[in-house]
Amino acid sequence: MSALESKVAFVSGGADGIGLAVVERFIQEGARVAVLDINQEKLAALQVQHPERVCTVCGDVTSYEDNQKVVELAVQRFGRLDTFVGNAAIFDYFAPLSRIQSEQLASSFDRLFRVNVLGYMNGVKASLDALKASQGNIVLTVSNSGFYPGGGGILYVTSKHAVVGLIKQLAYELAPDIRVNGVSPGATDTEMKSVEGVSRKSQPLNHIDGFHEKAAQAVPLKRIAAPADHTSLYVLLASNEQSPMTTGCVIHSDGGWIAR
Template structure:
């Protein structure tokens, strides 16, 4: 029997990057999946590839209504919800506070935190009753920036530290019905985009000159991760049978930052 046979999962930010790798791994493990994302083209391709086991919704994680619609779509299509995976996030192109213009600071903060923190809260809130009914679980994508400085700029690093706090508080609040955990990827070869307005030079993460080499050299394992390198950890945390006593925990998948 596959690890997630007959399980149903709602994933935000699942059309590309780490989220897409998690979707594909969950499907391989027998789950049905609903994906909320803004990328209509990639959602359509995903739906076409997996017509029976995937449902998609083009929407914004910063909207509670869109998250609630995704949950309703999930329940209508599959009859239950066992896991919510919050994954959608935007970067800040390593912008330090000194480079953020005072007149843009509040707007940049709001844009990034609305996606990286409020987006997770919306997904959790919308999923709550269905997850209580299934005695399910929540998995949030953190980052090594949730524990160490320098992996992003002041806004991104602060937002990911907030996600760590969110995991701990939700694990406390939602026990014993719902387990809440996180996965903390390190530098990964994805096209993660930066929030608008923080830098005129902003570009997708893996387009930055020297990114792959510098990221690999910074960790003991000496390589940059593929998106799929992290996916098995989400499966582990989504399985109430394989991790029944794990809550309030973040699993690091970052090439050994903690050892360094």
């Protein structure tokens, strides 16, 4: 029997990158998945590929109503909700505070934190009743930047530290009904977008010159991750049978930053 047989998950930012890899792995493990993403084209391709196992909503994680639509659709289509995976995020192109224009600081902060932190809160809030009914769980994507400096700029690193606090507080607030944990990927070969206006050089993360080589050399395992490299940890934390006593924890999948 697969680890997530008969389970239903909601994955935000699930049409690309780590989110897409999680969706595909959850399906392999027997789950059905509701996906929220802003990319209609990629959502449509995902729906065509998995017509019986996936339902989708094209929307913005910063909108509570869009998150609510996904939960309602999941329950209507699949009858329940067992897991919320908060994954959507944007980057800041390593911009230090000194290089962010003063007139851009507030708007860049608002946009990045609304996606990276409020987006998770919206998904959790919208999922609470359904998860409580199923005695389900929450898994949030953190980052090595949630623990160490230098993996991003001031906005991204601070937002990911906030996600670690969010996991701990939610685990405290939602126990004993809902377990809350996180996965902390290191540098991964994805096209995570940067917040507009924070840098004139802003571009997708894996398009940066030398990104793959520098990221690989920065960690003891000496390689950059593919999105699928992290997915077993999401499965583990989403399975109440495999991790029944784990809450308030973040599992690192970052090539060994702590051992540097």
